[in-house]
Amino acid sequence: MASMASPNDPVFWLHHSNVDRLWARWQSIHQAEGYHPTGAGGEVGPAGHNLNDAMSPFGVKPIEVLSIQNLGYSYA
DSSP: OTTSOGGGSHHHHHHHHHHHHHHHHHHHHOTTOOOSOOSSTTOOOSTTOSTTSOBTTTTBOHHHHSOTTTTTOOOO
């Protein structure tokens, strides 16, 4: 993965798409369950893993990508 050639492999896309699908399914089953760690109330994870931490190298926060509906897609 260090060479960044893995995204050229179709298996890479199948794997990551399935991880996204499983995450969406888990969220639909466990709607009352929040994201852990939140960074509040003692639930603090490593830097870049908390709900409002920017993820390197993308600069996106977990809170911005938790909902697939907010990202504009869904699974049947």
